[in-house]
Amino acid sequence: MLAYLHSAMQSFFNHINNYYPLSPAAQEALEENFVQMEFYKNDMLLTEGKICRYLYFVEKGALRGFYTLDGKEITHWFGFENDFVTSFHSFITGEAAVENIQFLEHSIVWALPKEKIQGLFDRFHETERLVRIVYEKYYIRLEERFVNAQFKTAAERYENLLQQAPYILTRVPLGYIAAYLGITQETLSRIRSRV
Amino acid sequence: MLAYLHSAMQSFFNHINNYYPLSPAAQEALEENFVQMEFYKNDMLLTEGKICRYLYFVEKGALRGFYTLDGKEITHWFGFENDFVTSFHSFITGEAAVENIQFLEHSIVWALPKEKIQGLFDRFHETERLVRIVYEKYYIRLEERFVNAQFKTAAERYENLLQQAPYILTRVPLGYIAAYLGITQETLSRIRSRV
DNA sequence: ATCAGTATTTGATTATTGTCAAAAGCATTC
DNA sequence: GAATGCTTTTGACAATAATCAAATACTGAT
Numbered sequence: 069m070l071a072y073l074h075s076a077m078q079s080f081f082n083h084i085n086n087y088y089p090l091s092p093a094a095q096e097a098l099e100e101n102f103v104q105m106e107f108y109k110n111d112m113l114l115t116e117g118k119i120c121r122y123l124y125f126v127e128k129g130a131l132r133g134f135y136t137l138d139g140k141e142i143t144h145w146f147g148f149e150n151d152f153v154t155s156f157h158s159f160i161t162g163e164a165a166v167e168n169i170q171f172l173e174h175s176i177v178w179a180l181p182k183e184k185i186q187g188l189f190d191r192f193h194e195t196e197r198l199v200r201i202v203y204e205k206y207y208i209r210l211e212e213r214f215v216n217a218q219f220k221t222a223a224e225r226y227e228n229l230l231q232q233a234p235y236i237l238t239r240v241p242l243g244y245i246a247a248y249l250g251i252t253q254e255t256l257s258r259i260r261s262r263v
Numbered sequence: 264m265l266a267y268l269h270s271a272m273q274s275f276f277n278h279i280n281n282y283y284p285l286s287p288a289a290q291e292a293l294e295e296n297f298v299q300m301e302f303y304k305n306d307m308l309l310t311e312g313k314i315c316r317y318l319y320f321v322e323k324g325a326l327r328g329f330y331t332l333d334g335k336e337i338t339h340w341f342g343f344e345n346d347f348v349t350s351f352h353s354f355i356t357g358e359a360a361v362e363n364i365q366f367l368e369h370s371i372v373w374a375l376p377k378e379k380i381q382g383l384f385d386r387f388h389e390t391e392r393l394v395r396i397v398y399e400k401y402y403i404r405l406e407e408r409f410v411n412a413q414f415k416t417a418a419e420r421y422e423n424l425l426q427q428a429p430y431i432l433t434r435v436p437l438g439y440i441a442a443y444l445g446i447t448q449e450t451l452s453r454i455r456s457r458v
Numbered sequence: 459a460t461c462a463g464t465a466t467t468t469g470a471t472t473a474t475t476g477t478c479a480a481a482a483g484c485a486t487t488c
Numbered sequence: 489g490a491a492t493g494c495t496t497t498t499g500a501c502a503a504t505a506a507t508c509a510a511a512t513a514c515t516g517a518t
Contacts, residue, residue: 101382126374127502156406157403194289197384197391204355204398206353207351208351211351211405214405214409216415217409217412218339218445219332219339219445220412221474222475233296241494250414252475252476253496254497254498255476257497258498261497266468306476379491436465437465449466449467449505450505451505452468453505456468
């Protein structure tokens, strides 16, 4: 059983080794606390108003985070293979989520409950170090996205996205991508037509 | 001497106790590694191209981070009392900074060299926990700013800023605030005139 | 108080993007 | 393969913000 779990989580450990390699003992403890979950297209992982108590790791599939504004759904992030996803604000503060998380494809994710994470931090300093390092990467990523959002044109942001995640066009409806870029669907369509 | 240092850093420890209280031993180790520095208006803390090897804590004063684009200076963040500031990307990756950091007032900051921080993490798990928690707060703050940047109008962002940091208007030139909000100085001036 | 330099406001015009509405394109199901 | 629902594109117009230029207000030093 452990052997099965281990092989199932191989992509997870391969990935986190890029951040900070864990000792076998810490890996084993992590494995014991992760729960694999399977979802299908359009399934909801979280709906606004609920408290998000899990951190998820995407083994396979795609998700979006969105909130509603004036009755419209505003997609503001995507998650793909090897991404950590959660409603960060809700997960950290314990307050109700203002966003929804929905699957865009058939997906396999691993869920780690918040209270288990705290226990891992207490027992294995190295797991807290891993998370600290992951935060650094994600913070830098968000900083870049912020600078793009505020100081680049819509067309530049689109070009950027295509370079960084060319697969996104085939996996995500254009309307979601437009919202993600902070523009309307019509504007994105026009940007595309004049390339 | 230690007593002097301790009293000088009181505001720092008062502040971080809100995040995560440290043991006396960890506090003492932190104190030994911090260096107090004094700067005057328009002094540069960092210029682009240099590697930022320090984390700073602002005891008193104000700073801005800015980069140059098409010959213009784009201010993209401010730091005030009790803020941690650094060129995060450069500090974490060890690459040359793309931004500049400049003082807007006479300021007192505490500097902590990166290599000392790693040593503290190794010796005191709790210091790494503190940083992990600080990252969480700063990540959530940046997320909010990102959502504002991409999904709210310039006028809303200005209102927001006034509520969150009303003192900013008296301490920072309007041109810097406009860039921070992602608009031109003229547009900000017009927004102000029609309130 | 005056001057020089800087910061802020105002005006006219242009560029970009949003909004509302309709048409065209695609995919899925019966 | 026709019909349905959903996605994407196109069109006309309005709103928002940028740009360039000039005027006004403010600040600090003499």
